[in-house]
Amino acid sequence: MDRTKKEELCSRLAAVGQEHVLAFWDELQPPMRQRLAGQIMNLDLAQIGALFQAATAPENWADLARRAMAPTAFRLHDKQRAFSAEQANDRGQAGLESGRVGVILVAGGQGTRLGVDHPKGMFSIGPVSGASLFQILLEKIVARARSCGMRIPLYLMTSPATHDETVAYLRANENFGLAQDDLKIFCQGTMPAVDAQTGRLLLAEKDQLALSPDGHGGMLQALAAHGCLSDIHQRGLRHLFYCQIDNPLVEMCDPVFLGFHLLSNSELSTQVVAKRTLRDKVGNVVSIDGKLRIIEYSDLNLLSDEIVERRAPDGSPIFWAGNTAIHVFEAAFLERMAHIGTALPFHVAKKAVSYLDRAGELVEPQRPNAIKFERFIFDLLPIARQAIVVEVDESQAFAPVKNAPGDPRDTPESVQAQMIALHTSWLRAAGCEVAPGTAVEIGPLFAQSAQEVAERVRPGLVVTQPRFFC
């Protein structure tokens, strides 16, 4: 039986030059053989070969960046907008009150840059409370549901590396107030890493391929595979607010953003911030041949100043719009895309990936030695009908925790400073005095905006000690 299995696997692998992954088969116990066999059978070996070939002939970003135009957007200070922010807010509120809005939160990946051993969502970020990213984002959903008087179900994506701990953590914390019935946790898929020179699959262990999460774009297939699309359909949800776990400033289900999306009959809307410098480390939302696309900073930043600093005839920069990874999707669009199946392309990233050498010794490279394949959800932008771009003020809505302390940007310290600055401004606008240098934090269940703070605090309040409003 085992011999037949080995032969079957071997002939499958040999056809594409990958039989080396069975090098330690004879040493493995039956359950380990089963595990390796399962991983191999799940692979689309022809696809991996084709992706490796394509990876060696990458997209011509210089050409795309030269053709790119600044995206048309609902900009913050544009008085000529087709709809005002007030109109958008009213429409968004009505949308929320219709009970047809859900949330997709992606909390998979590996959080390598931050360098923590637990899911990023468990990272403590509240500057006074020490609340985790999960607590802040889930409480924001609870608060929004409460204020619009409707349930807002959450579809939470994990990765194999974050799944079990996330489930246990949320259970232990009673989902931070979100009803169990309103929370669906689903795990994204994986892709194998391959050697960057040869395209050969890498072994992480004698019975395990080196696998990594398939990118936030894996959400589409994972939503379908885990029955979330049917659940969305059954509940009659029409609009899905999408965000990432690493941004504690996200304005959850932002009514203005949702309103622009609804008023524009958009299938996919994306929120952007005006970049501080043209080489900021955020994706660049642009229009190419009349379609919205995102050029990753890692691709743009390899290009010359002449391209990166291109300007429109009115003198404004082409690459001004930084991607916040906050979107609104129409449920029907997601369903259509999931049915189209593997609509999203894979992107390649060169990374340092540990692997077993021929002798079965673990090699831990210091430099990128492998290629990982990832899908990005924003590749749906050019396919969506009426995709729109809405600008938000970075100081109020975007502070991603990406890097470990010490990095110049997007670190826990810089994010906490931004949270304190925003919450201080809300308190001051409500007539409170906050002593300079005093850390204040407003919990989502206390208030989610300057206006809500003004309704809850007493004008004249003086804050001289760190304080958490909850």
Ligand code: UTP
């Ligand atoms: P990042 O691209 O910043 O990746 O993800 P990361 O895994 O958090 O961190 P690095 O790059 O390894 O340092 C942005 C968001 O997308 C989610 C992450 O949880 C984060 O919220 N994500 C990323 C996934 O859910 N799955 C993935 O495969 C990748």
